[in-house]
Amino acid sequence: MTDVDGPGKPFEHLWTPYRMAYIQGEGKPTGAHDCPFCVIPTLGDEEGLIVARGDVVFAVLNLYPYNAGHLMLVPYRHVPDYTDLSAAEVAELGAFTQTAMRVVRSVSGAHGFNIGMNQGSVAGAGIADHLHQHAVPRWGGDTNFMPVIGLTRVLPQVLGETRKLLAEAWATDSTSLGA
Ligand SMILES: [Zn+2]
Numbered sequence: 001m002t003d004v005d006g007p008g009k010p011f012e013h014l015w016t017p018y019r020m021a022y023i024q025g026e027g028k029p030t031g032a033h034d035c036p037f038c039v040i041p042t043l044g045d046e047e048g049l050i051v052a053r054g055d056v057v058f059a060v061l062n063l064y065p066y067n068a069g070h071l072m073l074v075p076y077r078h079v080p081d082y083t084d085l086s087a088a089e090v091a092e093l094g095a096f097t098q099t100a101m102r103v104v105r106s107v108s109g110a111h112g113f114n115i116g117m118n119q120g121s122v123a124g125a126g127i128a129d130h131l132h133q134h135a136v137p138r139w140g141g142d143t144n145f146m147p148v149i150g151l152t153r154v155l156p157q158v159l160g161e162t163r164k165l166l167a168e169a170w171a172t173d174s175t176s177l178g179a
Contacts, residue, residue, distance in 0.1 A: 037074050037130040049163050052099070052170045057092040059100055059170070061163050066114075066136050069104045069162060073097050073133040080129050081119060093133060100135040103169045110137030 040048040041058055049061040051071060062070040073096040075089045085093065097115060104110050114136040118125040 035078055035127065035130050037127060037132060038076075038078050040074075041076055045167065046160065046163065049159055051103075051163060051166045052096070054092050054096060056086075056089045057096050059096055061159055061166070062134070063159070065159075066134075067138065068158075069108050069110065069137045069166065071100045071104065071135045071166070073100060073135060075131060078130050080131060082117065082131060085131070097133060097135060099170060099173050103166055103173055104135070104137045107165050107169050108137060109139075111140055112138040114138060 040050065040060055041053070042048075043050070045051075045053075049063065051059040051061060053059075056077070057073055057075050060072050060074060062072055073093055075085060075093065077084075077089065079085065082090075101113055101115075104113075114134065117131060117133045118128075119131075121128045
């Protein structure tokens with residue numbers, strides 16, 4: 001599986017909410033960088049495609065999904081490596097991964113998941129400086145479930161509706177730490 005959260009996809013210029021907000025002067029990152037994972041939490045949930053916010057970790061839909069419901073679990077802190085995380089961040093990242101699986105299963109009936117993180121550019125991380133765990137739902141025969149070509153017009157709506165469904169299900173997940 002390749003990492004697909006990086007820029008350069010055909011429709012990148014059509015819909016990059018964090019960059020639009022940045023251009024408009026909203027949610028400017030406080031640091032010297034413009035890391036999207038640092039900017040996204042400063043946006044509203046709908047604009048940032050945020051599904052849930054925890055104490056130290058948030059859940060966000062991937063703008064360039066490998067599959068429908070492709071979530072990322074991301075610490076707020078801008079650190080690159082899993083060994084950089086505190087115990088609290090490891091715990092909430094794990095809890096959020098579990099909740100993401102429960103929620104995506106309940107909403108979409110996913111048959112399986114690819115869970116994991118690419119550590120470093122050499123390993124395929126699209127945004128290598130800010131750790132993020134992927135949770136990609138899988139269905140039997142889903143190889144071509146969401147082709148990239150042809151979705152330039154519908155994808156923002158699809159993502160917005162997907163975010164709403166998942167956020168509502170997340171909020172009702174009784175064991176969720178971040179609801
Ligand atoms: Zn960052």
